[in-house]
Amino acid sequence: MQDTMIFREIPLQRPNTPMLDRIGSPADIRQLPADQLTQVARELRSFLLWSVGTTGGHFGAGLGVLELTVALHYVFNTPEDRLVWDVGHQAYPHKILTGRREQMGSIRRKNGLAGFPKRTESPYDTFGVGHSSTSISAALGMAIASNQQGLKRKSIAVIGDGAMTAGMAFEALNHAGHLKADMLVILNDNDMSISRNVGGLSNYFAKLLSSRTYHQMRDSSKKVLEIAPGLRELAKKTEEHFKGMIAPGTLFEELGFNYIGPIDGHDLPLLVETLENIRELSGPQFLHIVTTKGKGFAPAEADPIGYHAINKIEPLAATTASSANPTPVKAGPAAPKYANVFGQWLCDAAAADERVMGITPAMCEGSDLLAFAERFPERYFDVAIAEQHAVTLAAGMACDGAKPVVAIYSTFLQRGYDQLIHDVAIQNLDVLFAIDRAGLVGEDGPTHAGAFDISYLRCIPNMVLMTPSDENETRQLLHTGLVHEGPAAVRYPRGSGSGVEIDPLLHTLPMGKGRVVRERKSASGRIAILNFGTLLPRALQAAQALDATVADMRFVKPLDEDLIRQLAEQHDLLVTLEENAIAGGAGSAVCEWLNQEEIIMPVLQLGLPDKFVDHGSRDQLLEECGLDAATIERSITGRVQRLVSRPGKAAQSF
Ligand SMILES: Cc1ncc(C[n+]2csc(CCOP(=O)(O)OP(=O)(O)O)c2C)c(N)n1
Numbered sequence: 285m286q287d288t289m290i291f292r293e294i295p296l297q298r299p300n301t302p303m304l305d306r307i308g309s310p311a312d313i314r315q316l317p318a319d320q321l322t323q324v325a326r327e328l329r330s331f332l333l334w335s336v337g338t339t340g341g342h343f344g345a346g347l348g349v350l351e352l353t354v355a356l357h358y359v360f361n362t363p364e365d366r367l368v369w370d371v372g373h374q375a376y377p378h379k380i381l382t383g384r385r386e387q388m389g390s391i392r393r394k395n396g397l398a399g400f401p402k403r404t405e406s407p408y409d410t411f412g413v414g415h416s417s418t419s420i421s422a423a424l425g426m427a428i429a430s431n432q433q434g435l436k437r438k439s440i441a442v443i444g445d446g447a448m449t450a451g452m453a454f455e456a457l458n459h460a461g462h463l464k465a466d467m468l469v470i471l472n473d474n475d476m477s478i479s480r481n482v483g484g485l486s487n488y489f490a491k492l493l494s495s496r497t498y499h500q501m502r503d504s505s506k507k508v509l510e511i512a513p514g515l516r517e518l519a520k521k522t523e524e525h526f527k528g529m530i531a532p533g534t535l536f537e538e539l540g541f542n543y544i545g546p547i548d549g550h551d552l553p554l555l556v557e558t559l560e561n562i563r564e565l566s567g568p569q570f571l572h573i574v575t576t577k578g579k580g581f582a583p584a585e586a587d588p589i590g591y592h593a594i595n596k597i598e599p600l601a602a603t604t605a606s607s608a609n610p611t612p613v614k615a616g617p618a619a620p621k622y623a624n625v626f627g628q629w630l631c632d633a634a635a636a637d638e639r640v641m642g643i644t645p646a647m648c649e650g651s652d653l654l655a656f657a658e659r660f661p662e663r664y665f666d667v668a669i670a671e672q673h674a675v676t677l678a679a680g681m682a683c684d685g686a687k688p689v690v691a692i693y694s695t696f697l698q699r700g701y702d703q704l705i706h707d708v709a710i711q712n713l714d715v716l717f718a719i720d721r722a723g724l725v726g727e728d729g730p731t732h733a734g735a736f737d738i739s740y741l742r743c744i745p746n747m748v749l750m751t752p753s754d755e756n757e758t759r760q761l762l763h764t765g766l767v768h769e770g771p772a773a774v775r776y777p778r779g780s781g782s783g784v785e786i787d788p789l790l791h792t793l794p795m796g797k798g799r800v801v802r803e804r805k806s807a808s809g810r811i812a813i814l815n816f817g818t819l820l821p822r823a824l825q826a827a828q829a830l831d832a833t834v835a836d837m838r839f840v841k842p843l844d845e846d847l848i849r850q851l852a853e854q855h856d857l858l859v860t861l862e863e864n865a866i867a868g869g870a871g872s873a874v875c876e877w878l879n880q881e882e883i884i885m886p887v888l889q890l891g892l893p894d895k896f897v898d899h900g901s902r903d904q905l906l907e908e909c910g911l912d913a914a915t916i917e918r919s920i921t922g923r924v925q926r927l928v929s930r931p932g933k934a935a936q937s938f
Contacts, residue, residue, distance in 0.1 A: 286550045287322050288351075289329065292582045294337035294597060301327035309383050310357035310408070318358075321552050325354050328377055329580045335388040336376065340596035341399055341727075344578035344588050345374035348474050348549075349442065352573060353377040355555035356440065359563060363407045365438040366426045370419035370447045372400035373593075374472075375409075382408035392727040394900030400731060414731020415696070416669050417450035419443050420469055424460045427467040438563065439467040446477030446646065449485055449668035454539075460568045461540020468562060468569045469541065472549065474577040478592050479648045483668045492533065493546055493574060536570045545572030550579055589649060622776040622818075625755045625786065626718050627652030629762045630689060632790065634660050639687040640766070643667060645674040651691040651720055671696050675703035675715075682713040687766060693721040694734025694775065701740060708771050709746045715772075716765045722775035723817070723863030724892070724906060729899030734775070735892050738816070739868030741773055742841045748772035748795070749841040751862070751870065753820035755781035761838065763790040777818050777863060779902060796842035802827050802834040804855075811920060812855040814848070816840055816862040816870040819906075823861050825913035830920055832859070840870045843877055852883050857927065859888045859920055863911065866891040888923045890916060 303320065304327040307313055313324065329350055336343055354377075356367060362382070369375045379397060380388060384406065390396025401409035411422045419441035427439035443453060448471060460467055473489050475481055533543030544562065547554055555573070562569050577592075578584025584591035634640040634656060642656050646669045657664040667674045671692065678688035697704070697719060708715045722734040741749050748768055752758040758776050765772035802824060804810065811832035815823040820836055827834045833855060835847060851858060858878075860871030871889030878885065890910065897905050906912055910919055 286548060287326075287552070288550050288580050289326055290580055290582055290585075291330070291333055294581070295330055295334040296337070296597070297334070299327070299330040299334055301331050303327055304331055304380075304385070307381060307385075310362050310381055313354065313358050313381065314361075316358075318553070318556055321354055321358060321556065325351050325552055328354065328380060331380060331385070332377055333581060335380075335391075336594065337597045338389060339391050339393070340594055341392050342373035342376065342592070343581075343594045344476075344584050344591045345371075345444070346376035347579045347581055347584060348575040348577045349374045349472055350377045350579065351550050351552045351555055352442065352470070352472065352575070353381060355552060355559055356442075357381055359556060359559040360438055360440065363410065366410045366423060366430075366440065367408070368411045368419040368423045368426070368439075368441045369401055369413060370441065370443040371416045372413035374442075374444075375401050378408065379406075382406055392729075392899055394898070394904050396899075398729055398899055399727060400729065412731070414728065415699070416447040417443070417452045419447070420453055420456035420460065423467055423469070424456055424463070424465055427460075427465045428463070431466065439465075440470065441467070442470045442472055444477070445471060445473040445475065445486060445489055446481050446669055449477070449481065449483055449646075450670055451672065457536070457539045457541065464540065464567050466566050466568075468571060471545075471570065471572045472575055473546065473572060474575045474588070476577045476588050477646045477669065478650065479589055479646065479666065481668065482646075482666050485668075488535065489572075492572065533570075533572070541568045541570035543570045543572065545570075546574050547572070549573030549575035592649075620755065621652075621780045622755065622758060622778070623650065623652040623720055625758050625781065626691065626720065626762065626776070627655055629759045629790075630656045630691070630718075631659055632788075633689070633763065633766055634663060636790070637687060637766075638663075639685060641665065641678075641681055641686050641688045643674050643678055643688055643690045645669055645671045645692060645696060647691070647693065647696075650693070651718075653691060671699035672703050675700035676707045678715045679703070679707040679711065679713050682708075682715050683711075687714060687716070689716045689718055689766070691718045691720065693732070694719050694723075694737040695721065695725075695732050697737060698740070704741075704771075705744055709744045712746045712770050714769050716762070717771075717773040718762060719773055719775040721778045723777045724897060724902050724909070725778045726902035726905060727899050730896035733897060734777075735865050735897070736868075737773070737775055738840055738862060738864035738870050739872075742870070742873055743868070744771075746771055747841055748839070750774045750839055751817040752776060752838065753815060753818055753836045754784045756784050756786045757793075757836075757838065759786055760791050760793050764793045764795070767792050768795065775817070781818070782821050793838065796839045796844055798835050798837035798839065798844040798847045800833060800847075801836045802832070804831050804833045806831055810855040811857045811859060811924070812851040813859045813861055813920075814851065814871075814874060816860065816864075819861050819863055819911060822911065822913040822916055826917040826920060829917050832920070837870070840873055843873055845877060845881075848874060848877060849881070849883070852878065852885055857886050857888065857920075857924060859890060859923075861911075861916065862891045863906075864891055865894065867894055886923070886927060888920060890919060 392399040400414045423439045423441035430437045536543045577588040641663045643665045678690045681688040725732045750761040752761045813823045813834045862870045
């Protein structure tokens with residue numbers, strides 16, 4: 285039976301949690317009598333609310349799996365038994381119970397706990413995550429490895445109904461069923477992705493719940509688990525056949541899993557009992573639990589989309605709200621952000637051209653497609669977490685005269701890379717990629733950083749690749765990409781622009797042409813900064829101090845070769861600047877071209893280093909990577925000094 289206390293407010297003071305405070309690791313939970321677990325869950329919920337209220341971060345998903353987290357660590361022998369969380373945004377309760385309670389205040393901050401499971405952080409984090417739908421493959425791999433070593437450890441994947449929409453999850457289920465692997469997949473079904481979950485699978489789960497056989501199935505599922513071990517296999521066969529005929533769990537049964545459920549994922553005693561039974565079974569097990577995203581916090585239960593993640597409660601807000609309802613500030617744009625510029629542009633483009641289609645792989649809110657979805661519902665496609673499908677779907681649309689725009693984060697486009705090459709670029713199809721969160725993303729860390737798109741896109745024939753330097757240029761280059769007949773991509777970062785005025789008209793900017801935004805004033809110190817993207821204000825600041833020329837290159841592909849030649853002729857040092865890996869990035873494109881033209885001159889390439897950059901605020905991380913104005917200036921000065929100390933042509937001009 286459910287026993288969840290419903291909070292209406294986030295506790296502003298650390299709650300009193302005597303039982304939770306005694307839990308240093310899951311081994312301590314396993315010492316407790318089962319009837320005390322509900323109290324642990326209650327204390328855990330109040331602690332979680334307080335702690336995320338203090339730091340901000342992912343909110344609804346953790347509350348939804350809180351009872352499951354307690355039950356899993358109680359029933360299974362973690363970390364020896366392997367527990368893999370899909371996406372990982374729901375792992376806050378797991379972190380609290382696995383020895384990191386007192387560090388929760390540092391979550392998502394520089395040098396603090398990561399917002400997702402991370403292998404180097406804890407042995408309980410068995411697999412690093414951030415991108416969705418990897419858990420079943422990873423848990424299966426672990427099951428195979430431990431089986432090979434003759435170990436009896438258990439392998440468990442917890443996956444949401446949103447993450448389950450990705451093909452990868454089914455590839456893994458298919459394989460696990462084939463291998464008859466000893467593993468447990470737990471489907472956490474809350475009918476939500478970040479937005480409401482979409483598609484046939486979501487309807488299927490809904491049918492499963494409303495099925496008239498629901499209670500009957502629940503009972504029979506439990507019954508089969510209670511049968512004496514000797515008879516279990518025989519009984520299971522009969523049961524499976526019976527279930528296959530009447531129960532909608534057939535899909536998973538057909539893939540080779542023993543489907544159990546659906547059961548109430550907030551009913552802790554039932555979860556414990558069910559998991560204890562399943563623990564004794566061999567072969568692939570599939571447990572379907574039903575939960576509420578944001579469970580136990582009334583505002584989040586009512587608005588699971590708004591409370592997917594929250595900002596921390598600011599002290600001021602906390603004091604003013606203390607007399608009324610202290611509710612957290614929902615994460616969301618206050619000032620215009622690049623995503624908003626895109627959302628507005630797409631609406632304008634769609635109004636002007638009825639061939640324009642908008643596609644998102646489950647990131648409607650993040651990509652700011654809400655207005656477009658509302659105004660042009662018949663041209664809006666949320667394909668669920670299916671980046672590969674999103675790209676090939678666009679290719680198909682383009683084959684038949686539509687003008688698809690794929691709104692996708694840089695990091696998630698990595699999933700659709702083969703589709704981009706094979707289905708779009710080889711056929712030179714007219715697809716525009718609006719690549720959001722390009723560059724460092726901050727608190728979400730390396731799993732979400734858009735560090736590689738310039739490198740992985742510029743090597744593809746037929747691609748046009750644009751790096752606008754501000755909001756207005758983003759809008760105009762999106763238009764330029766849409767007008768261009770062939771594959772094109774515009775990359776822009778997370779967060780807000782520099783506040784430039786946005787031209788409501790749409791202009792086609794000259795293809796492959798940059799512009800000089802600052803000319804050096806004096807004859808000496810001949811430095812030219814070739815800027816690719818939104819670090820332009822920093823480039824200008826450094827250039828002011830160094831009296832350097834600055835070019836806003838706009839295009840990585842095609843490169844403005846005339847401009848590079850001219851800058852090379854008139855300067856002694858070229859500096860390339862981008863928020864992408866230096867390896868293979870825009871600076872590399874410049875160097876390749878200079879080399880090809882046999883123009884020999886020093887080039888300083890500034891960008892992201894050859895390492896994964898951990899989480900922290902975006903500004904902190906940019907500084908760490910040497911991409912703040914002061915460090916850009918220092919790096920250039922350092923290079924100039926080294927050039928000066930060397931005899932040769934360049935040295936004479938500085
Ligand atoms: C490959 C990939 N695409 C998109 C995302 C962004 N994303 C993070 S959580 C999420 C929704 C996941 O829904 P579900 O698995 O049902 O978990 P819930 O939040 O409902 O608990 C999405 C789309 C991602 N993490 N990975």
